[in-house]
Amino acid sequence: MPTHFFPPSRFTAATAPGGLPLLGHVPAFIRRPFDFVAGLPAHGDLVRLRLGPLDAYVACHPELVRRLLTEDRTYDKGGIVLDKAREVFGDGLATCPAAAHRRQRRMLQPAFHRDRLPGYAAMMAEEIAGTTAPWHDGDTIDVPAAMYRLTTAVTARCLFAAHERAGSLPVHASMDVITRGVGRRVMMPLPGADRIPTPGNRRFRRAQQDLKEITTRLIADYRAAGTDHRDLLSVLLSAEDEDGQGLTDAEIHDQVVTFLLAGMETTAATLSWAWTLLAANPAVRDRLHAELDTVLDGRPARHQDLPALPLTARIVSETLRLYPPVWILSRTVTADTRLGGHHLPAGATILFSPYLLHRRADVFPCPDRFDPDRWLTTARPAPGTYAPFGLGARRCIGDTFGTTEAVLAIATIAARWTITPTPGHRVRPTRSSSLSPRPFTATLARR
DSSP states (O other): OOSOOOOOSSOOEEEOSOOBTTTBTHHHHHHSHHHHHHTGGGTOSEEEEEETTEEEEEEOSHHHHHHHHHOTTTEEEOHHHHHHHHHHHTTOTTTSOHHHHHHHHHHHGGGGOGGGHHHHHHHHHHHHHHHHTTOOTTOEEEHHHHHHHHHHHHHHHHHOTTSTTGGGSTHHHHHHHHHHHHHHHHHOOSTTGGGSOOHHHHHHHHHHHHHHHHHHHHHHHHHHHOOOOSSHHHHHHHOBOTTSOBOOHHHHHHHHHHHHHIIIIIHHHHHHHHHHHHHHOHHHHHHHHHHHHHHTTTSOOOGGGGGGOHHHHHHHHHHHHHSOSBOOEEEEEOSOEEETTEEEOTTOEEEEOHHHHHTOTTTSSSTTSOOGGGGGSOSSOOTTTOOTTOOGGGSOTTHHHHHHHHHHHHHHHHHHEEEEEOTTOOOOBOSSSBOOBOOOEEEEEEO
């Protein structure tokens, strides 16, 4: 696998074929979103789409994506994907515009300082062990649902450690409705569809209100206690900017919702895909078991075990390559500019897809093959070629948090269990903004 990517001297631009009158490329995008997006590089490095009355441009070449993600004043957070996400997450760190990002990033960075990671990892290990304790040999489980319960418990514990039963807080149901609602809104880019008073839209608004009430109550309790509980909410409450100003309750709510989504939905999707990939590649699974038997000898994984689990870490990296949880994102062009030598007007929406980038055969040979050992040859892919957590100043602040959770979960579970998906059922992704697998069952076998 190459460690450097040399862009061509001239980038090509084109309009995607197959657009329909009025609707443009919306039907193709809805019917087969992953195949449709992955096929765009065949038409050009910068491809124009028609999404109903809107035009959007897709950056298909890694060098264009690198520019898009590192020049964040020219290509700001916005566009059809981010605008819809902002309706839910407000101006949290993942969705706020560039003008607010620098202040927020500096205030929140202490929450993810490496000195805090061992403490978070200890909470993760306890919740992983506790969530899987009721499992029995021969049980059949809904894998995505089980992984979602696990990541909900972990995320709630790391956010709200002071709560007596953080893992049982009623955030699971609300966040499930919200994340599915965001996915539907992103995948239906026609204006106004989310304002129709359908049962789904009413459930979405009710879940938003329920989550707001939960976070409001927790923030008030924490403020009254005035104690640092070494959790994420404590850091949010104590954060101050350069002028000594803290975050308002509304700002803290937006950050909590952002952390919940990142910690629950994305990590659950990664874990679910990992079990399907390991089951389909028994030779890799056998090597994983050998590593875990040597390091763990049946006990749960701990933070200090991470350096001794290189194959487990590579399995997480390769799963994120094949199935990046956030598979498509958008930016807004803030001023007339040129990208790859081609004019983009101010206000234009430009999309990029980690899923598309990660399946380019010129960057990742045999891109559809699950091969954790491809990461032996490059620990640092060239910028723009591998972006499950973004790039540049807007790179996900919790990337190490999330990968640590995934490695600990895979190691702890695989040390004790073999998870075999039910034969004859093809695991397919949901048509959503999050690349999660549709519900599927698997059998547990105690090792």
